[in-house]
Amino acid sequence: MDREIRIVEVGPRDGLQNEPTPIPIDLKTDFIERLVASGLVHIEATSFVSPKWVPQLSDSAELWPRLPDGGVYSALVPNAKGLERALELGVERIAVFTAASEEFTQKNINMSIGESITTFRQVVADFRVAVPRGWVRGYVSAAFECPFSGRVDPEKTLEVCNLLASEVGVDELSIGDTIGVATPSEVGNLAGLLVNDYAGEIGHVAWHFHDTRGTAIANVAAALEWDVFRIFDSSAGGLGGCPYAPGAGGNLATEDLVYFLEREGYATGVDLETLARASLPVLELLGRQPAAKAQVAALALASR
Amino acid sequence: MDREIRIVEVGPRDGLQNEPTPIPIDLKTDFIERLVASGLVHIEATSFVSPKWVPQLSDSAELWPRLPDGGVYSALVPNAKGLERALELGVERIAVFTAASEEFTQKNINMSIGESITTFRQVVADFRVAVPRGWVRGYVSAAFECPFSGRVDPEKTLEVCNLLASEVGVDELSIGDTIGVATPSEVGNLAGLLVNDYAGEIGHVAWHFHDTRGTAIANVAAALEWDVFRIFDSSAGGLGGCPYAPGAGGNLATEDLVYFLEREGYATGVDLETLARASLPVLELLGRQPAAKAQVAALALASR
Numbered sequence: 297m298d299r300e301i302r303i304v305e306v307g308p309r310d311g312l313q314n315e316p317t318p319i320p321i322d323l324k325t326d327f328i329e330r331l332v333a334s335g336l337v338h339i340e341a342t343s344f345v346s347p348k349w350v351p352q353l354s355d356s357a358e359l360w361p362r363l364p365d366g367g368v369y370s371a372l373v374p375n376a377k378g379l380e381r382a383l384e385l386g387v388e389r390i391a392v393f394t395a396a397s398e399e400f401t402q403k404n405i406n407m408s409i410g411e412s413i414t415t416f417r418q419v420v421a422d423f424r425v426a427v428p429r430g431w432v433r434g435y436v437s438a439a440f441e442c443p444f445s446g447r448v449d450p451e452k453t454l455e456v457c458n459l460l461a462s463e464v465g466v467d468e469l470s471i472g473d474t475i476g477v478a479t480p481s482e483v484g485n486l487a488g489l490l491v492n493d494y495a496g497e498i499g500h501v502a503w504h505f506h507d508t509r510g511t512a513i514a515n516v517a518a519a520l521e522w523d524v525f526r527i528f529d530s531s532a533g534g535l536g537g538c539p540y541a542p543g544a545g546g547n548l549a550t551e552d553l554v555y556f557l558e559r560e561g562y563a564t565g566v567d568l569e570t571l572a573r574a575s576l577p578v579l580e581l582l583g584r585q586p587a588a589k590a591q592v593a594a595l596a597l598a599s600r
Numbered sequence: 601m602d603r604e605i606r607i608v609e610v611g612p613r614d615g616l617q618n619e620p621t622p623i624p625i626d627l628k629t630d631f632i633e634r635l636v637a638s639g640l641v642h643i644e645a646t647s648f649v650s651p652k653w654v655p656q657l658s659d660s661a662e663l664w665p666r667l668p669d670g671g672v673y674s675a676l677v678p679n680a681k682g683l684e685r686a687l688e689l690g691v692e693r694i695a696v697f698t699a700a701s702e703e704f705t706q707k708n709i710n711m712s713i714g715e716s717i718t719t720f721r722q723v724v725a726d727f728r729v730a731v732p733r734g735w736v737r738g739y740v741s742a743a744f745e746c747p748f749s750g751r752v753d754p755e756k757t758l759e760v761c762n763l764l765a766s767e768v769g770v771d772e773l774s775i776g777d778t779i780g781v782a783t784p785s786e787v788g789n790l791a792g793l794l795v796n797d798y799a800g801e802i803g804h805v806a807w808h809f810h811d812t813r814g815t816a817i818a819n820v821a822a823a824l825e826w827d828v829f830r831i832f833d834s835s836a837g838g839l840g841g842c843p844y845a846p847g848a849g850g851n852l853a854t855e856d857l858v859y860f861l862e863r864e865g866y867a868t869g870v871d872l873e874t875l876a877r878a879s880l881p882v883l884e885l886l887g888r889q890p891a892a893k894a895q896v897a898a899l900a901l902a903s904r
Contacts, residue, residue: 476897479863480821510811510856512895514818517784552814557785559815587891589814593780
């Protein structure tokens with residue numbers, strides 16, 4: 297069996313974007329250096345979103361040239377203006393985002409799903425002209441359930457995935473359980489639909505689970521059972537908090553993902569102890585103790 | 601499909617035993633009342649172990665008569681002396697414990713596995729005479745890996761399970777990932793051996809996962825795939841800490857288990873919000889914030 301796997305580390309973008317305290321750029325650079333030193337390669341480093349919306353990532357233009365060697369970096373690009381800023385810096389891997397729920401898309405990016413597809417079709421077309429060998433990831437948020445309108449029909453999620461593949465022309469999907477509610481049978485249902493009917497390349501479908509209720513690793517296991525999914529998103533130290541409460545789990549912790557994958561026989565290339573230390577300075581600034589389970593266990597074992 | 605499930609709440613015994621601070625008996629009684637009010641039925645309430653070994657549970661004789669109506673209670677019994685104390689109180693459900701690793705059994709209960717089987721054979725024989733309609737659970741700790749001697753051969757675990765079934769005559773097994781390292785393929789391997797070769801009743805095999813590295817729910821999912829396992833142990837609020845570090849995950853949190861099972865379509869009979877509040881007074885005395893993921897999420901949703 298092919299045991300290759302790709303972890304997409306989203307801590308510097310999705311993680312820090314959802315933490316209330318902005319991180320100084322030197323600390324952010326140090327954080328990314330530590331992630332690369334742990335063996336992580338694919339890192340979503342920042343977002344070219346308006347600083348008014350996300351002040352935590354307002355340093356993206358300054359950060360990008362400082363990204364350390366050894367990583368393959370991407371940046372979120374919400375619109376034409378964001379693309380312009382990204383292209384000025386030579387960004388070659390971008391991510392765009394929509395959702396499987398109209399209500400979520402409206403509240404999150406102030407567009408309908410259809411409008412988001414139209415917008416990103418143009419953004420990606422412009423990107424392709426500027427960077428013919430570039431790479432585009434498309435996020436599908438609220439792929440299982442919407443915090444505003446409840447459960448999402450998996451056929452609807454499939455439809456949005458196919459719009460991103462066919463209309464926008466993304467290279468890769470990332471399917472997000474944004475509020476961390478899904479359990480393995482839901483993952484299996486959606487996975488089955490995608491395996492049968494996804495218009496893009498199934499091997500380029502990533503899963504982005506949140507661990508808000510402790511189900512993320514079970515969901516990774518459910519996706520892996522299909523033997524075609526090999527890309528998982530996670531955030532070092534579980535950075536990213538929670539939409540509901542301080543201290544609650546949001547993003548799946550990269551430490552938990554690495555521990556699970558390695559124990560299951562997948563080669564991640566990541567050193568768990570180095571990774572467990574990577575987020576410590578950021579957590580210290582945020583005033584938090586490390587709380588990701590495999591991180592705490594690795595740090596405790598290392599200190600014995 | 602039969603969607604019945606049984607949760608065995610081990611917080612009052614396995615949880616509190618592993619917390620450094622002893623809980624006053626009034627608070628302990630209140631905790632158990634709250635657990636029963638949430639809908640939990642099967643509760644391992646205490647242990648008749650020597651107070652020298654486990655001062656946290658030294659109030660077992662005083663606690664037992666105060667257990668609230670509505671629960672089905674069991675108590676750990678480590679030896680003849682413990683059985684004598686339990687029988688004086690009318691205990692009708694006992695648990696004995698050994699392990700799949702010689703090194704663990706030696707360090708944990710100062711016996712070889714063989715000696716533990718001999719000891720518990722006599723304890724259980726005496727119990728059967730005193731309580732003909734009683735129920736006996738046998739714990740198999742370190743069923744996947746031993747903290748002292750590493751990985752445990754699943755055939756060895758099966759052998760110990762069969763000794764408990766055939767020699768000791770337990771009614772029910774509980775298979776423990778004591779240090780919280782197992783992942784689903786290991787659970788699947790052991791489950792397969794048990795399904796084929798367990799000498800006792802396979803429907804009476806419980807799984808006792810620790811969530812030290814975030815894999816417990818994935819392991820529950822792996823066990824459920826066999827469609828014969830219906831009993832899972834957990835601890836409200838994740839009480840029980842961790843063998844390695846304060847604040848680290850030990851026992852699987854009952855909140856995470858209930859959330860997962862309900863979302864997967866199993867009827868647990870437990871109200872998640874009531875359960876999420878059940879451990880709050882104990883956590884407050886321990887000086888800890890609630891940290892179980894589904895607990896934090898439920899409390900946050902309830903406070904909106």
